[in-house]
């Protein structure tokens with residue numbers, strides 16, 4: 490099976506909503522103030538005064554950005570600070586800052602091929618586009634396993650890995666549309682006999698899962714030199730850009746590679762905001778507790794309405810109704826009541842897509858209850 494590129498889903502998403510303020514429990518959509526459950530800025534750091542102050546200061550000091558790639562003159566102390574802070578946050582030897590989370594995957598693949606001698610990719614059949622867009626460019630065989638299915642992963646490994654070959658298993662840590670955590674512990678057990686490794690795109694896990702917010706591996710209590718990941722600083726962290734934390738040799742390989750040398754880094758204000766976001770997440774573990782509590786409140790309420798939900802602290806909840814038209818109707822009705830959830834056709838949502846609500850740490854229980862009550866009156 491060959492992975493699709495998701496173009497059909499993109500074309501289907503034709504209605505445009507204009508966001509007139511930063512994402513938070515409330516924002517402005519199409520000129521109206523709404524209760525907002527529509528995005529993935531899990532701590533609403535995008536509107537946090539300390540991030541905004543840090544971003545202003547960086548803008549004054551460094552201007553917008555360096556206008557050349559990192560290994561020429563384009564490394565300011567700020568970019569170094571992002572990497573040092575990220576290494577501290579994730580408890581790794583080092584970290585490399587990339588222009589986007591989307592690019593973390595290709596940067597990670599390139600770095601791992603150079604440093605790890607992997608012979609093939611074995612990838613979940615419904616990965617984020619930032620995986621499927623790039624994995625075929627790596628000039629290695631690519632095999633797929635059924636979405637989220639460790640048994641099929643075992644079968645594919647048995648069928649394709651020859652003696653002496655090392656597979657690299659690739660998946661999202663959290664699948665973004667339904668917020669489902671991939672069964673990484675089972676994947677790890679499956680790949681260990683082959684001396685293989687795992688790469689996850691942990692865009693939605695970092696800052697959210699695990700006691701320190703280090704992501705999906707920490708959530709499962711997994712630690713090994715054969716577990717690799719990339720993430721984004723745009724969601725939970727409130728800044729912008731991608732990050733690959735890890736051992737020095739991998740980080741150096743990525744730093745010396747095409748992405749870091751061929752693309753401008755994220756703008757300086759965004760880098761400063763990312764440093765501040767990670768600092769806040771380290772200093773305030775209670776924010777994570779609050780986020781998890783809100784996630785549980787939302788999911789418990791949705792379960793009561795009859796929608797199946799994975800039992801996890803992931804703050805993303807999505808569900809399908811009997812038809813696309815019915816989902817369009819509920820979405821539009823909620824918007825009329827100034828409640829904004831997503832009518833999504835994002836990756837993994839299937840042909841009809843889904844309804845998707847995301848909670849922040851800063852939503853009040855009352856705001857979540859209001860969403861649930863309005864939904865109940867409509868479905």
Ligand SMILES: Cc1ncc(COP(=O)(O)O)c(C=O)c1O
Nearest residue numbers: 589590591617619665692721723
């Ligand atoms: C699973 C996943 N990976 C990667 C990305 C890309 O991250 P970024 O926006 O930092 O490029 C996203 C973005 O929403 C995502 O959902």
